[in-house]
Structure formats: C-alpha cells, structure tokens
Amino acid sequence: MLNSGSTSSNLIVVTGPSRSGKSEWAETLAIQSQKQVIYIATSQHDPTDEEWKMRIQKHQKRRPKNWKLLEIPIELTATLQKISCQNNCILVDSLGTWLANLLDQDETTWENTQKQLLQTLHEIPGNVILVAEETGWGIVPAYPVGRTFRDRLGALVRHLGAIANRVYLVTGGYVLNLTELGSPLNSESSKT
Template sequence: MVKYSPTSTKSLILITGPSRSGKSEWAETLAIRSGKPVFYLATAQVDLNDTEWQARIEQHQLRRPANWQTLCEPVNLAATIAAYSANHCLLVDSLGTWVANLLEEDNETWDQTSQELIIILQQATGDLILVAEETGWGIVPAYKSGRLFRDRLGMLVRRIGAIANPVYLVTGGYVLNLCQLGSPLPQPTT
C-alpha cells in the first residue's frame, strides 16, 4: 500500500496517468489523509449544453466529502493557488483541463503563464495536490491544436514533476510512486 505522510507543513504532490485510471480518487484519498481542511480547485468550465461533461463533473462532486469547499477557477490558477493558506490542503483537478482552457494563448503568453505557475508552486506553503492527464502515450495528433495541447501539457507535467515529491503514476489499477521507482531527468530548460 502506498502511504502519504507529510514530513513538513509543505507538500507538493503530482498525480498523473491516463483517462479513467483513478487519478482523482487517489488525489482525494491523499487530501483526506492530510488531515487538513480541503479546498477542491476545479479547472473545468461548466457547459450546461454538454450533458456528458456535466455527468462527469457531477460524478466528481458526488465523491467528495460534503465539508470540502469547491473553488471553480478555469484560468487564473496561479493566483488562486497563491491565495490559499498553509493550514489547508488544496487539490487541483486538473492541469489538462486548465491547459485546454488556455490553448488560445500565444507561445510567449503561455510561457509566462506556465512559468508563473511553477514559481507559485515552488513558493506554496501548504499541502498541494495536482492531478494531470497523460496525453502523449499514443499517436501524434493529426491537428495542430491537439499537438499544441499535448506538448504544452507534457512539458508542464515534466516541469512540475521536477519540483514535486512524491510524483504518482496511476495506471492499470495501481498507484506507483515514481520518486521511489525512477530516476529524475534534469530540469527542462524551456
């Protein structure tokens, strides 16, 4: 069994894996184990015309304990993270949705936005759990926006993985602590 026991007042955890792998459930388990009041930061944008999307959002909502506070922030992730207290656990679900929400940003603006997030994550003072999708394990998307999304999310997850500990991969019904099993690559330069 994978255990989570914070060794200080600060914990930056990254959970990644494929769709429907249990990433969010593992993040929720870790948030409960933190013993702190939990803020659930949802990056999804509600679309009442998309019933399948609404069902997914409702599934997540029903799983969460009633005493958790939900924050909905599809764009200003860094500022929202910066505003939370060290006495809380902040669960961000998900980075992939956040990247998709900002896909229209030009490369220079995206570089600034993602760098601002990395700086805020390094300065965070409480428990912070980030959920991120793995999108690059399949074919290269045939359309430009798909490739842009995959590349931006992949690089962001790599950059966060370099500063997070632990980093979990959830796949095939298992949770793997990559910090214990793997060797880190050098921090990416871009």
Template sequence: MTKLPKKRVILVTGPARSGKSEWAESLALQSGKSVIYVATAEKDPDDAEWMERISQHAQRRPSVWQTWEVPVNLAATIREAKSSNCLLVDSLGTWVANLLEYEQAQWEKILKELLEIVENCDGDVIFVAEETGWGVVPAYPAGRLFRDRLGTLVRQLGAIANPTYLVTAGHVLNLSQLGRPLNNK
C-alpha cells in the first residue's frame, strides 16, 4: 500500500451498497493517523432496521477508532481536528438530510463555511457521499431539494479533494487519475 501525504482531503462517492464505506475505511487505515469516525446518522432506538445498519458499520471498524456522532455541526468538528487525526465522515447524504429543513440562505452559509474549513484543515478528512442524481428527478419537492443540495456539495468537495474515488458494483475508480475536473466557478 502506498503511503499517504501528511494532509489529504479524499472524497469517496457512489451508489448505495457499492462498497463506499469499506473503501473509505481502508483509506483511513492507510493514513497511519488516529482515526475518528464521524457518524452523521442519528440513532433511533424505535427503528430496529436503522439500528442494525449502524451496528454493522460499527462492527467493521477497529476498536481503537473513536466515533463522534455529528448530525449537524460538521464544519466545527473538522475545524477542531488535529493534524494527527484522520476524520472519516460517513455520510454526506445523511448530513444533508439532517439539514434539509434549513432555509436556502442558511444552507448556503453552512455549505460555504464547510468548504472553507475543508480547504484549510490540518488533518486528513475522508468523506463518503452518495450519488443520488443518476435516477429520475424526484416527484416531490423535498426529494429534489435533497438531490440538488447533495449534488452541489459533492461537486464542490470534488473540486477540493484529491483524490476523488467512485465506488460502484464493488469496484473502485480513481476519478482524479481517470478524469479531469470541470471548471467549478
């Protein structure tokens, strides 16, 4: 395995159940840093299936990894990380869903703050993000808002991250090597 540089922002994206989280976890292990798993999901003891999904993710991770539950304040969490840390943020789709009720102006302010902090952070940050725009346009406003916000976030993070990976059907593609970025201005 190749040694990673001192500081990296990595984006791992793809469809559901494709292997995104497993790939991101392997990258975090390669970092050689103290890994902090940043869980954006909120636990719901009344939803047994959701709790089982959370449990399955937790069982895969090394016991020495810390887990921080951060459903909303992602920018502050990244800002507070040390250069000796590798943050694994799983997932951006859940984080966006947690903020879906915010008005557009407030969302844009949160997004701008997050992107500025990511560009200037000291430690490694690995983001896991779902690709939601490969299907039909959702028939309901909340679905369209979610898809648009997540799509915008993933594209803007993709302009910062290096490398960016696409994981689909259990295969990993390094988009930073295979593709070229669009002008994101």
C-alpha cells in the first residue's frame, strides 16, 4: 500500500456506524468547501426494495439542488480519474456500498481494485470526501461473505486514514476529528 506518512491534503474520510449522521457531516463539509459539489452515489437501484428507495429519497431531499449527481456503483476509480477535481468537491457516499457491489471479486482482484483506488485518491488534485461505514464493532458474521465484507471495508478505511488529511468519526450524535485527537499507527501495523 501507499506510504502512510504521505497524506493527500484534500482527502477527508468520514466514518461511523449506521444512522450516526456520517452522511450529513460529509454533506456539511462539502458545503463548507464552497466549491461545486459532485455527489457520487454508489448504490444500485432495486425497484422492488421500497425501504431502500425511501433511504435514497431522504438523502436526495437533504442535498442542495445544485449538486451534480453521478450514480457509480462499480467504476469508482475510473470515474474519479475522469472528473475535473480542481474546482470541485467530490463526495462519495458510500464506500461500504461500493465494496458490497464488488464482493464477487477474488482476493487478488480486490487487492488490485483497492490499490488503484488508493493511488488515485492519493494523486487527485481536488477535494474528495469519502463516507465509509464502521462494520467491525459488532459480532463476527457467521457467514463467509459477511466476514469478507467486514474485513475488506475495515482494511480499506484504515488505508484511507493513513493517506487522508482529516478523518472524522461520527457516533452517538457527535463528530470527532480523529486526526486531531488520535495518533496514527505506524505503516508496518497497517499491513496486517
């Protein structure tokens, strides 16, 4: 992975459990950037899932109308490479959903996918805000795909934290700036 001592000055990671307000905080940060916002939604549409449609509508109502929306369930890295980032703020919501869309990748393919995303984010010249779920605070999933999802997302967020300028944890109705409050683990620890 990338050198954890080398940060991307424009990369922000917002993480937290479900219903914590992490998307709302990421949206607040995007507004504070005072740039045109490109919102990348990673969910896939399922016309039969009414509850999911209601969640999406709630997010849509909260966002300013002038934000540009891109629905990118799979090709996140390629999309980030093509977007003009200089005068924009890119908000990706969420990495967990994107990763879930790629769970059929074998370990080698996933490692390459992750490496390409990290390299792209490290080199991107504009503001990028990533929303990521914290899934590893509960019990170990009883089924293999659940464990794969949890482990891959945990590792991805850790790698992103190593290159991000700021990392926020949103939980219990509070926003914590982990970059100010915490101490990063050394690069050797992040390889495990």
